[in-house]
Each structure stands twice: as structure tokens, then as C-alpha cells.
Amino acid sequence: MQPAQCAEGIYVLRIGHRAWRDKRVTTHVALSSMALGASGIFLSGEEDSSLIQSVTRARDRWAPHFSVDYSRSWRDVVGRARSMGCTIVHLTMYGVELRFLLDGLRTLVGSRGILVIVGAEKVPREVYELADLNVAVTHLPHSEVAALAVFLHDLLGYGESAARGSSILPQLRGKLSLPGALRPPGSSGRSS
Numbered sequence: 001m002q003p004a005q006c007a008e009g010i011y012v013l014r015i016g017h018r019a020w021r022d023k024r025v026t027t028h029v030a031l032s033s034m035a036l037g038a039s040g041i042f043l044s045g046e047e048d049s050s051l052i053q054s055v056t057r058a059r060d061r062w063a064p065h066f067s068v069d070y071s072r073s074w075r076d077v078v079g080r081a082r083s084m085g086c087t088i089v090h091l092t093m094y095g096v097e098l099r100f101l102l103d104g105l106r107t108l109v110g111s112r113g114i115l116v117i118v119g120a121e122k123v124p125r126e127v128y129e130l131a132d133l134n135v136a137v138t139h140l141p142h143s144e145v146a147a148l149a150v151f152l153h154d155l156l157g158y159g160e161s162a163a164r165g166s167s168i169l170p171q172l173r174g175k176l177s178l179p180g181a182l183r184p185p186g187s188s189g190r191s192s
Contacts, residue, residue, distance in 0.1 A: 009039035010109060010155070011067075011081070012148065015074040015127070016120035017045030028145045029118055030055040030068070036152035038116075040067030044074040045120060074117075078130055081115040088132045090117045091147045095134030098154055105133075105155055116151065118144040 012033040017026050026043065033041045034055075043052065052070055059066045071077050078088060087108045098105075108114055117127060128134055137150040167178040 010037070010114045010116060010152070011086070012038050012041045013044060013074060013077050013081075013115055013117045014041060014120065015044045015117060015123065017043055017048060017051075018121060019046045019048040019051070022120045023048065023051055025143075025145060026051060026120065027054060029148060031058060032145055032149045032152070034059060034063045034066045036149060037156040038066070038152060040069065042074075042077045043068070043070045044072065044077060047072065078115065078117070081113075084113070086113045086115045088115050088117065088130060090123075090127050090131035090134045091137070091144065091151055092119075092123065092128070092134050093136050093139050093141065093147075094128070095136040097139075098135050098137050098151060101133065101135060102154060105135075109155065116148065118148050120144070 012029065014026055014029050016022075022045075026048075030041050030043070041055070043055075047070060052068060055068050059068055082088060087105075089105070105114065117123075117131065119127070135151065137147045137154075169176045169178065
């Protein structure tokens with residue numbers, strides 16, 4: 001995370017990844033982050049090289065601007081983000097409803113940047129205390145993928161983030177993507 005990056009958007013920190021259990025959900029957290037406008041993701045917990053390779057391949061094909069990093073210590077990522085002026089947001093069903101915080105969060109995205117924490121295993125109590133804001137999209141049990149998707153969609157809006165760098169040509173029926181020469185750098189030329 002470069003100092004300038006924090007002031008330029010939203011980064012996601014996935015804490016507590018367990019390679020044997022969370023591979024699919026963590027992949028979905030990363031893909032949702034990428035598709036809905038986050039600037040990058042930090043994966044923390046057990047190091048999972050196949051997961052990182054998978055997410056990096058998707059990034060290279062669809063969103064070369066998106067950063068993918070691993071850190072064994074989520075505390076280090078939070079500490080670096082805080083030292084760069086980022087606002088630390090923890091998505092949890094125990095937080096304040098997102099709708100009450102949206103205007104302030106939109107201001108922070110452009111001025112200070114945001115690090116959004118989503119958990120895998122039981123989130124340590126320390127995260128609730130370290131966060132500047134504990135934010136809820138609902139107060140009922142739900143998926144961290146759903147919470148992150150709602151958060152990013154409501155904060156950034158679909159139109160601003162989803163089409164950035166895409167080679168997809170929207171179709172009512174069938175599917176079509178731009179040929180290789182017209183695709184973003186790093187993407188394959190396959191059209192299927």
C-alpha cells in the first residue's frame with residue numbers, strides 16, 4: 001500500500017483466511033471487491049498461494065488496476081493504513097446501519113481513503129475497538145460477501161465501478177466481449 005493509494009479509494013482487508021475452509025468465499029470477497037470498484041485487497045490469515053494466483057489471474061484479465069497483496073498480520077495492514085490517514089471501517093452486523101453513514105463515507109473515500117475489514121473466522125474483539133467505524137448492512141446474520149457487495153454498491157454506485165476497464169459488450173441475449181486488440185492490457189483475447 002503506497003501512501004498515495006490510501007487517499008485514492010477503498011481497500012479491502014480479508015482477515016482470518018483459512019486455506020482448508022475459506023478458499024471459495026475469500027475468492028468471492030476478492031472478486032466482489034474488484035468488480036464493484038475497490039482499489040485492491042489485502043489477504044491475511046493462512047498464506048494460500050493458489051488463492052492468490054487465482055485472484056491475480058482474474059485481476060490480470062479483467063482489472064489490471066486492482067492490487068492483490070498478502071500479509072500474515074492483519075494488524076500490520078491496519079497499522080500502515082492508519083499511519084497513512086485511512087479510515088478503518090469494519091463490516092459487522094453489530095455496527096451502525098450503513099444508510100446513516102453513507103454521506104460521510106463518500107466524503108472519506110475522496111479525502112482520506114478507506115480500509116474495509118471483512119472477517120472469515122470469528123473476528124477478534126480487538127477489530128471492533130481498532131475500527132474507526134463498525135458498519136452494518138443489516139443486523140441479521142449474513143455473508144461477508146453480501147455485506148461487502150452492498151457496502152461497495154451503496155457507497156460507489158454500480159455505474160461508476162462495474163464497467164471500468166471492462167471488455168464486455170452488454171447483450172440482452174448471448175454474450176460478447178471485445179477482441180484481443182481492443183481489450184485492456186493484461187487480458188486474454190478470448191471471446192466466448
